[in-house]
Amino acid sequence: MQIFIDCDPGHDDVLAILLALAHSELITIKGITTVAGNSSVENVTDNILKVLDYIGVSVPVAQGCARPLRREPEPQPTAHGNSGMDGPILPAAKSRVDARHAVEFLQDAIMRQTEPVTLVTLAPLTNIATLFETYPEVKKRISRICMMGGSLNGGNILPRSEFNIYHDPEAAKIVFHSGVPITMSGLEVCAEAKTMLADFEPLKHGGRVSRLAYELMDFYCGYAHERNWDYTNVFDAVPVAQLLHPELFSGTEYRVDIETEGDLCRGMTVAIQGEFTPPQSPVTVLEHADGPRFSTLMLDALRILDQRQPD
Numbered sequence: 001m002q003i004f005i006d007c008d009p010g011h012d013d014v015l016a017i018l019l020a021l022a023h024s025e026l027i028t029i030k031g032i033t034t035v036a037g038n039s040s041v042e043n044v045t046d047n048i049l050k051v052l053d054y055i056g057v058s059v060p061v062a063q064g065c066a067r068p069l070r071r072e073p074e075p076q077p078t079a080h081g082n083s084g085m086d087g088p089i090l091p092a093a094k095s096r097v098d099a100r101h102a103v104e105f106l107q108d109a110i111m112r113q114t115e116p117v118t119l120v121t122l123a124p125l126t127n128i129a130t131l132f133e134t135y136p137e138v139k140k141r142i143s144r145i146c147m148m149g150g151s152l153n154g155g156n157i158l159p160r161s162e163f164n165i166y167h168d169p170e171a172a173k174i175v176f177h178s179g180v181p182i183t184m185s186g187l188e189v190c191a192e193a194k195t196m197l198a199d200f201e202p203l204k205h206g207g208r209v210s211r212l213a214y215e216l217m218d219f220y221c222g223y224a225h226e227r228n229w230d231y232t233n234v235f236d237a238v239p240v241a242q243l244l245h246p247e248l249f250s251g252t253e254y255r256v257d258i259e260t261e262g263d264l265c266r267g268m269t270v271a272i273q274g275e276f277t278p279p280q281s282p283v284t285v286l287e288h289a290d291g292p293r294f295s296t297l298m299l300d301a302l303r304i305l306d307q308r309q310p311d
């Protein structure tokens with residue numbers, strides 16, 4: 001399966017990418033594109049270049065949109081730090097970002113593929129909406145979008161709004177109206193895909209990749225520690241885990257539209273069934289996960305990469 005990952009690394013974005021890299025027997029990452037979200041697009045691009053260099057992996061990286069279609073960026077330093085990936089101190093990246101904008105990179109790379117590709121989106125949808133609006137021909141070359149975003153009921157930015165949709169709701173509306181099928185990993189399924197904090201402790205004595213994951217989660221789990229939770233949610237790893245092991249997840253078919261206005265509901269994903277005029281994209285909204293097996297999959301991936309990328 002050939003995939004492109006659009007992301008804003010971001011601690012959980014990095015773990016998602018590590019999970020995909022560990023399973024190269026099933027997934028080939030043809031490119032990674034970055035977008036403003038958790039931090040500036042410059043920061044999140046630098047973060048992923050540093051991580052790929054540090055673990056000794058080469059994947060094309062293209063930098064994308066620096067701001068939402070019509071709004072100001074709203075970085076999230078509380079969750080991810082000012083750099084977007086506070087915690088680990090990594091050497092400066094030697095790899096260079098692709099000279100093209102992410103949208104041009106994606107259009108060229110997707111149209112070159114001989115098979116339809118899967119888009120894995122782990123961030124606000126600004127790049128993807130711009131891609132679809134600028135180069136609509138690519139839509140028929142995408143078999144599915146596997147997305148971390150949205151919710152059926154919850155919210156982590158507003159009472160009913162999840163960050164990736166909230167940050168650029170106009171972009172999300174374009175993507176959910178695109179006609180491209182979507183598997184949506186929203187807050188409900190991410191809440192069930194728990195990873196226990198105690199499971200991260202031993203990683204600090206592991207190999208290169210495990211130690212990186214420990215340092216990432218040591219910072220990222222600050223939110224959980226402050227609330228005396230014994231678990232954390234690695235949101236962005238869920239769409240990748242679902243690609244690898246769909247049997248660990250279950251969901252329901254909906255059409256989903258996006259609220260773009262309102263102080264209370266901007267970025268709300270409204271799941272539609274029945275007689276309403278639905279947006280074009282069929283959406284499988286994942287609702288349940290086998291949490292323990294998800295956690296094992298995530299931790300095993302780190303050990304696989306430790307062996308593949310020894311110190």
Ligand code: RIB
Pocket residue numbers: 008010011012013037038122123124148156162163164235236
């Ligand atoms: O709401 C969780 C999402 O917001 C994740 O993609 C995380 O990286 C942040 O971008």
Ligand code: CA
Pocket residue numbers: 007008009010012013038122123236
């Ligand atoms: Ca993200």
